[in-house]
Amino acid sequence: MRKAPGPAAEAPDHPIWSALSYYTFGPEDASLPFAERLARDNGWSRAHAERVIEEYRRFAFLAxxxxxxxxxxxxVDQAWHLHLTYSRDYWERFCPGLLGRPLHHGPTAGGADEQHRYFSQYAETLRSYERVFGRPPADLWPDAAQRLNEDHKARRVHPRDALIVPRRVVRIVSLTAVAMLFALALGALLLRS
Structure with missing residues (x-):
């Protein structure tokens, strides 16, 4: 069983929040616990995944x-997606036992009207979050304009489908390649002389 949040994470005195504060996502006896799987699947540290799970609790409360x-x-959507894959936990324990109702995940239908609705709904979510919990952590809850900007939307790539090279490696390889090309060009000039 999970420990209750400390004073910095206190939320309103509400029975749903009390239940969410102690809730363990997924089977408690799993070899790969929910937080570790969330971290692994998203390339996050365990500490970051734990922070996201806390924000998922807050999202569910607001929902x-x-x-x-x-x-x-x-x-938070990544935590929600993962939780949905634990279908028995989600539909048989979490929704009826804690939330008291189903919480369906509906993806956007696309188009300008849907984009406007999504933007407004996310902005209202942030306002509600701030009223209930205080200012949301910006690294996990960017403002609406940033959240919906095409350049900031996450692109998921699975390691089995692609070679993933860290940017620092690309920079080192690029610098090495430039140095090699320079050396070859210099060598060619010296041979001509």
């Missing part, structure tokens, strides 16, 4: 108490 549709940040 059933805010009085309006809510939209998660990208990181």
């Amino acid at each position: 059933v108490t805010a009085g309006h549709p809510v939209t998660p940040s990208d990181a």
